Amino acid sequence: MTVSTIVCTKLPDEEVLTAHVPLPLAEKVDQIAARLERSRGWIVKQALTAWVDQEEERRRLTLEALADVDAGRVIDHQAVQAWADSLDSDKPLSLPL
Numbered sequence: 001m002t003v004s005t006i007v008c009t010k011l012p013d014e015e016v017l018t019a020h021v022p023l024p025l026a027e028k029v030d031q032i033a034a035r036l037e038r039s040r041g042w043i044v045k046q047a048l049t050a051w052v053d054q055e056e057e058r059r060r061l062t063l064e065a066l067a068d069v070d071a072g073r074v075i076d077h078q079a080v081q082a083w084a085d086s087l088d089s090d091k092p093l094s095l096p097l
Contacts, residue, residue: 019044 021029033043068074079096086093 029040029043029047032038033040036043075096083093083096
């Protein structure tokens with residue numbers, strides 16, 4: 001696979017990260033950068049920030065869900081399955097609580 005290297009200029013309060021990415025992805029980054037009149041580095045920072053935020057939220061939600069399980073705040077699988085199966089019927093069941 002052909003890759004492109006993205007390197008950003010280091011500033012005093014920043015760290016340089018080097019990533020090898022497939023050429024089609026690098027080309028898309030360049031196209032977006034040109035369209036937005038921004039640098040390649042700016043686009044990469046925006047994307048990385050969004051991904052980190054998403055992963056942090058996913059972890060927060062996972063920990064919250066695990067705490068619910070530990071506290072016994074769960075809904076029986078059979079109740080959920082019966083509710084889901086009823087959604088195509090004339091009289092769907094109420095959402096299980």
